[in-house]
Amino acid sequence: LCEPKRDLTTLCALITGDARLFSMFRRDAPPDACPFKGPFTFSYSRGHGLCSKPASTIDSCTSDSKLLFKYQACPDVQGTESSGLEGGPGLSEEDKFRCFAWERARETEPKLAYRMAQSGDATCNGVFSAYDGAKTLKISRAGSYSGCEFPHWVSRHRHWHALDHGASYSVSHRNTTLRLHHTRTTPHPHNTPSRTHTLPDDDTGQGVPSQLKASTEARMVCSMRREAKPYRAVFVTHFTTGCSSGYVCTVFYRRNGHIIEMQQGSRAVRAMDACHPMYFNTSTAPHTTLTSNAPSRRACPLVGVWVAGGGECGRDVTHLRAGCSSLHSLNFVNACPKESIKQSFVCHGNWDEDGSIYVVASPDDHPAHRYCIIASSRNYNNNNNNKHSNKSSTTTTTTNAGGGGGKMLQITAHAHSCPRHQVPPTTTLSINFTAQGECESANTPSGTQRHSPHFTTTFLLYILLTTTLNRISHVHNPR
Template identity: 65%
Template sequence: LCEPSRDLASLCAQITGDALLFSMFRRDAPPAPCPFKGPLTFSYTRGHGQCGVPASSVDSCTSDSRLLFKYQACPDVQGTESSVEEVECIGHWKEGSTRYFVGRLEGSRALTDEDRYRCFAWERAREAEDNIDYRMAQSGDATCNGVFSAYDGSKTLRIKKVGSYSGCEFPSWVSNHRRWHALDRGASYSLAHHNTTLRLHHSHNSRAQPTPPGITQDDSEDGTGERAKVNYGNTEARLVCSQQREATSSKVVLVTHLTTGCTSGYVCTVLYRRDGHIIEMQQGSRAIRAVDACNSL
């Protein structure tokens, strides 16, 4: 059957408003900043009830384009299980009041592109919703079909911010100099984000103690700009002031939130002022809860 050719306008006019949308994701797309930052907690549902106890969590990685979702299982809720998903954000846009982003999933189950790409819809929670900061929905496949809002998806999340770091900063005898370096020149340290965040860069390739105790002042470079990060064995990390436990004119004990790659936790950090241009730093082991960080140091 021979059908006469039609112009583009007439062909496009035949596309109905409810026609299926085809999602196309560039496989080599560069990462993009994720829309929100951890630490956060959330409850979730796959359509069989809300799983909120124990709470699941989201942590930011040192790269602003990555988030780590830690799902907890609820014994009394069908379809829930303990799992970890690392999401790399690759793009975002907005339709009305709903914002979208596309992420690449990394994990043991992300074996193909169909497994790896997911579409997310999110929005800030309405003021009437108590104890929720964001709502988010995730697609069940590598398309945005069925994700019409933050309430509709294969999986939906109710997300809440965790505490606040406001009011906690590094002492003035640290922040008076924006950049410091270790006595052996194996690490450099700089402050950012209004003296609340410390970036540590470990330049040695060895996996020896990453934070030499002797630190001297170096104002040759500007410490402003990106968020503070640390490099432990070629992995960037950042140290954020969370709580001040003790402070004198020459010593401060802080609970800090340490992120190395996509691994994070709370670390007790003790700083000693030895001279106007020399400080020492001591750190404990990583703890899951802030309340446990300084118990053993």
Template identity: 30%
Template sequence: MAIHVKHQSVLQYKETDCVRVSPQEICAGISGDAPLYSMFRKYPEAKPIACPFKSAPFTFSYNRGSGDCSGPVSKAESCTDDSRLVLKYQACPDVPSTESNVEELICLATWKEGSTRYLVGRITQGNRRPSASDEDQYRCFIYQRDIEANKVVYNIAQSADATCNGIQSAFEGSKTMKFKTVDNHHNRCKFPTWITDHHTWLSLDHKKTFKFSQRNATLKIVDEDPKPVIKAHENYVSDFVWNREFGMESQEQRKQNSEMRVICHGILQQSTEHKKVQMVQIVAHMTHGCNSGYVCMVFYKRDNKVIEIQQSEQYEENPDDACRYFDPATVPFTTLITTTLKPKKCPHLGRYTLASNNIPSEKRRKRQQPVIDQIPAVTPPECESHDYESLLVGCSPTQEQMEFKTPCVDHPTVGYSCHGSWYENNTYYVITTPIARKSTDNIRYCMIYTLSLLNPAPPNEGGASLRNGGPHLLRLSGVLGNCNRDIIPGVKGNWAFNFTSDGSCDETSAMSSASNYLITSASAFTLTLTAFLVILR
């Protein structure tokens, strides 16, 4: 046997017949026209490589031996992983043996012999369950790159089986294809500078990372907890969908489906406030795994280092359809922060007391029970579930903290740093970070709350208002992940409470100082009177 290593995943060999001669003589019997056998390392043991076809997407024609199928044109699109390519075949009515089909090509090996370039890849049929036969999945290709009319063109020949036999050039094979680059695939618009000034954004739970390219035209989204990719075409089911169903998802497949590539295609509208852009609606081309299409995206500026995104879920083939049925009222928000959050002044400074109807009677009964000296003091179990009694907003010297007072002996105060806020539809949103978190903890809370008069008077009686300092009720919820709009403040959320206003920080401090002065004066008067009576005696 004469064995040649073409690639770490490809071996080719020739052999002689089994004859009774000496070892020195038998190897001399290998002729030049002896059959060539190929051995391909199987995926996923074969590590994928970047496909050699650059500048995707392409349109292409193909020929299975019965004529060129060039109309309607077929398409080849890239995946987020550059080792994969999706081939979307169209059927030509006047050409036999053509059919509409989708194939996914995983590039596994390339090498060169003289001027001939070879590729070995694994092909899966998108609209059929993967075959158990390796012979049906692995193919050898010869490809050639040319320039025609200032366009990049790839001529490709494919073998008929899992060998490199039967293909002599890029124009002769069981199937031949001709790839052409697509002109003006995207208008190459740029994302607004108020978004890309910070090239990296994070979701509140730090599970999603959004990174913009240096040219501000491409966005890469990495999701640590990927969901199944969107089916953009009825006749295409990716490997990821099949592996989800049969529980065979590989690490490489999970990685490719955790990444999304977004290219700005066109800006539809922008809204400004005080001469500054606060909202922009964009048509973008998104690639998720090996599915791709056009989506509608809306970016909102909430604070200097806080933005929110809404995105349509359905991929569209036509960019004009991406935002046609987009309804912002029904699409959830994704809240993003920068990697360099700094404390900011909290809104609505003041002191608040937990409303009495927030404390269950069972908890009040437990707190009123006497503590037995023989039993060591322990933290009440309710202290572990946000058992707050009062709230101080910005009453620390920096005015950048929200402090929740608890009945717990070990943890009397739970503090949060404010990082940015905004007001929308009579609701306030504040991005916060727990002060006592671990250095490796990336928890961020969205505080969602509303303010309303505690006992509003009818309008014709000229009742007090928030503006003139009337008492009010603060309904507050803490939420992880996103500032969800379906949260009812004080009712839903990871935790929820209702507080009543108890004056501003300065007012309460002044009252406390006056009270201390009166107590001190009274004590001094009592001491003087006592001394006077002693002298009289």
């Protein structure tokens, strides 16, 4: 009732000490971060006894403002049977809100981390402390992930990006957590992602896509290390998407200092089951190829000149010149009637696996973009492939066009990752090539050839050895 004749002080004095309290919740208020993060276990009581076995759990969601409480039922405690989802979608406004009171556990309770009380409706009535409420909880810390860290060659860069920049991973929490961010880019007319504005990178001073400011969409926490080698590491990770979580077998491969690959299985409820063949199969799990923000230039493989098909002039690309204009260049050219470069790539790293050579490269006209160029050869010498299938090639791969001899390659380019199985190419680049011979250098006198790095290295070693032998001969046979 409105009483305009009375002032506010007089009206407030009429409220008695036991007057009913009304709880109001602002619907469009921005969320706050939760006061603590999982994982936790807890026991709870609804007034009919403590339900502690089996233990209930609290997991953090990818959003810091959400926690997922999973209540377990106790057969010998009344009122612990499942009765639906609290706070979930499809509920009325009043059923979506609850009032909580919490406090840190006292020193006399070393096994507990927190105590909490929850209201029975959308008010704070009856919740006078963390010990009083329609539901009370005793919260303990679950097994932590301390001691488990990702390899140093993963944490060397704070940010890793998919080839098309459609997804990015950031390393955080002292190399124990990878956060996945999906980004949106505008497709390029030639099936390449568009340029993105960049922000300073914490570890390199270079740029990282501005889309990393978007919210985290998934989180991987290092839970258990199963295998650690210089070029391969296997982990069990606690994987969370939204408020759904589980344990995933995750394998990292080091290709070079700026390129890694990752395989992941499906989610398991228990950590011990994550790498079981039921949840993870290394031969069928897809590979995710990731690069640092500014990968360095590396020598290209397949050094020499390759001719497309029969070399017909009707083709858009008639030749491939690998490592010719520079050690780190792949030039797809049309030589009819005058040679012109149709597409030029800069190599950032390569490795061989199961008879195929994988090259991560970026186009000259869009250096921020990445592609995986796969070269498959029927007569490629793969006697030792199984030994090196998980190793990166730190120098130019020995397969080259020198000497011709009918070597044949099928080259395809992929914009998203490096697939291991036959999949349609995600770019227009898919050509069969035949080896033609050594590189011809326009910077040398007519009639000379630019030799491959292996020939140059051998020649320099020959000069060094000859000089050393001459010196030894001079010492033992003085004039």
